Amino acid sequence: MSFIKEFTVFLLTRKKYWLVPLLLAMLLVGFLLVFSKGSAVAPFIYTVF
Amino acid sequence: MKIIGISAFYHDSSACLIDNGQIIAACQEERLTRIKHDSAFPAQSIKYCLEAAACKPEEIDCIVFYEKPFLKFERLLETYLAFVPRGFVSFSKALPLWLTEKLFQKKLLRDELRSLGFSETQCASILFSSHHLSHAASAFYPSPHNEALVLTMDGVGEWDTTTVYIGNSNKLQKIKELHFPHSLGLLYSAFTYYCGFKVNSGEYKLMGLAPFGKPIFAEKIKNHLIDIKSDGSFKLDMSYFDYCTGLKMTNSKFDRLFEFNRRNPEEEISQVHMDLAASIQFVLEEVVLKICKFLAQEYKIDNLCLAGGVALNCVGNGKIYEEKIFKNIWIQPAAGDAGGSLGAALAAHYLHFSKDRPKPFNDSMKGSYLGPQFSEEYIENFLKSKNIKYTKFTNTDLYSVICNYLSAEKVIGWFQGRMEFGPRALGNRSIIADARSSSMQKKLNLKIKFRESFRPFAPAILSESVNSWFKFSEASPYMLMVAQLQDDKKVLNAQPNALFGLDLLNQVRSSVPAITHVDYSARIQTVHEETNPKFYNLIKAFNALTGTPLLINTSFNIRGEPVVCTPEEAFRCFMGTDMDVLVLENFVLLKDDQDFNLKEDYRNKFSKD
Structure with missing residues (x-):
């Protein structure tokens, strides 16, 4: 819960309201990816994240 | 607090x-x-x-x-x-x-x-x-400054890739920023990747390779990949890079621009890779110098502080020094993310x-020197527990004994006091050797460090002698400045252009060939009595014996291994390589005296970087 609260405060502070619907859609896809694949290990050559 | x-x-x-x-x-x-x-x-x-x-x-x-x-x-x-x-x-x-x-x-x-x-x-x-x-x-x-311009450049943080702050007393105010994906660090990493080295560790190799090449691709890079403005701000053409959307640094358009494919890590390094390294180094220096000149002119502040991964590019730092843009430059020794x-x-x-x-x-x-240290008691207990043969010396005797080994071209593992913070070994977790030897660079690279033969070594020099050996007169305690050798120390070659590429390594260029890179440059560490008296006194004793106030100083590890921290790790590295002598505080261990059953296969323990 504290995470949702903190993330909401973050979005309000950054004034990134336009991100909210996109975020929800991307998070949905993201969660689908998480649950469909199970593993979060990324064998990258290089990551920028 | x-x-x-x-x-x-x-x-x-x-x-x-x-x-x-x-x-x-x-x-x-x-x-x-x-x-x-x-x-x-x-x-x-x-x-x-x-x-x-x-x-x-x-x-x-x-x-x-x-x-x-x-x-x-x-x-x-x-x-x-x-x-x-x-x-x-x-x-x-x-x-x-x-x-x-x-x-x-x-x-x-x-x-x-x-x-x-x-x-x-x-x-x-x-x-x-x-x-x-x-x-x-x-x-x-x-830093020792009350007021300074602070320039940070790296791959990427949150959004920022390059920032400028003004520091004044206890205040630090951001005045400029450049955002992802336009990043000098990532541009350099893209070339590191393209030349077949590992991103985030191979950048040093690319920098070391640059003097073997000519910057023949610099114009191409500036015409296609990066748009540099007069104040040093820049924009990358992202159609050549893959790092925003893919899992690689560069894409096929990048390959087409340079008319070949990315070098396979195991593939031999050819002249084109050296030219690419020289070219991206040239462009990086141009951007950094433009930023520095603009900032110095705009804000009229004499002091510059640097951090971020790009600040580990000591060749670039040396260029800022050479241009005399600022009166003083101070660089954070842990300039990468560890320093965060x-x-x-x-x-x-x-x-x-x-x-x-x-x-x-x-x-x-x-x-x-902010890391762990180990007492003499701890070391002696360890040595006794493993039946390791050693001799304990007083400080004065230690300097004299080690200097004799050094001048006989022995390679010494030098383990003292607190471990360094940052990527460089600064005389407490170091491998040291005589820089006057013409075979030492190859020996250290191939038999001790197990790494590529072209990798240069750095000198640790008494602070008061730096100006008589190098065209540099400031302090460089963290080995983050590159400067040219003084002309009288150079050996002029009869056929300077007869060799090219890695063959250049076979030329003797100075009276200290092991630390003289092919362009007569060296990455300097000035050693100061106040911060490291033992290392200072050792070099001083070596100077008294040989007339040379400097030693090769490279990190105490092999390729792919983190620098050793404990006496146990130092001993393992000593036994697993061709190192001749190990000094743990005042205990001296000779390789020939040791039980070879204590030796282990060391070289294949770490994945290559």
Whole structure:
């Protein structure tokens, strides 16, 4: 819960309201990816994240 | 007020502890876990810092993390959005990682800290600095300047890739910023990748390779890849790069531009790779010099502080020095992300808690000797427990004995005092040798370090002698400046253009060939009596014996291995390589005296970097 609260405060502070619907859609896809694949290990050559 | 700074979860985790602004301890996690570039939560480093400060977790007033995870996530999402539908593959890899771990870093930090004995209240009030503020703070606050321009350049933090701050007393104000994906660090890394080296560790190799080539691709890079403005700000043409949307640094358009494919890591290095290295080095220097000239002109401040991964490009730093743009340049020795923990803690102390900086302003890094140390008692117990043969000397005898070994071209493992913080070994976890030997560079590279023969070595020189050997007259205690050898030390070659490429290595260029790179440059460490008396006195004794006030100084490790931290690791490395002598504080071990059953296969223990 504290995470949702903190993330909401973050979005309000950054004034990134336009991100909210996109975020929800991307998070949905993201969660689908998480649950469909199970593993979060990324064998990258290089990551920028 | 005691503050712990933490850098973690990207690469090069570390922790540091400051007490009333004074740096007490700092350590990179890889040195303790023995996992190169370890990005895990730095539990062992935090434990070490508490131990070094002789305090318990409950005595810590504040804990600071070096960046803001939410902002990084925002950058990630906006980048994917900007390139949609490209980047789905990268997105599908990144999102699960973020949604399961990285987005919940505060909880992760809290859980880990609780297991180390920190209270719920301490964990609930963790502060989050920003990536480049942490770099800037690590560059400004430990510097000897009351006022300075602070330039930070790296791959990427949250959004920033290049920032300029003005530091004044205890204030640090951001005045300029460049954002992802336009990054000088990532441009350099793209060429590191293209030349077949590992990103985030191979940049040194690319820099070392540059003097073997000619910058024949510099114009092509400037015409196609990067648009550089007169103030040094720049924009990359992202159609040549893959790092925003893919899992590689460059794409096929980049290949077509340079008319060949990326070098396979095992493939031989050819002239074109050396020319590429020279070209990107040339462009990097042009950008950095333009930024510096513009800043010096615009703000009329004499002092410059540098941090961020690009500040580890000591050739570029040397160019800023050569141009005399600033009166003084100070570079954070842990300029990469490991230094973020230190910067975060200092930023909290001076900016969040508004504490005053103590006067007079001195370099407060303590020579960067901020890591673990081991007592003579501990070392002797270890040596006895393994039946290792050794002789103990007094300081004076030690210098004399070791100098004789050095002048007989023996390679010495030199292990003393507190371990260094930052990537460079500065005389406490070092392999040292005589720079006058013409065969020493090859011997060290191939038989001791097990690495590529072209890799240059750096000299550690008595601070008062630097100007008589190099065209450099300032302090460079952290080995982050490259300068040219003085002309009278050069050996002029009869056929300077007869050799090219790696064959250049076979020429003797100076009276200290092992530390003279093919362009007569050297990465200098000035050794100061105040910060490292033992190393200083050793070189002084070597100077008295040979008339040469410098030694080769390279890190005590082999290719792919984190620099050794403990006497046990130093002994293992000594036995696993062709090193001749090991000095653990005042205990001297000779290879020929040792039981060879103690030797282990060392070379294949670490994956190549």
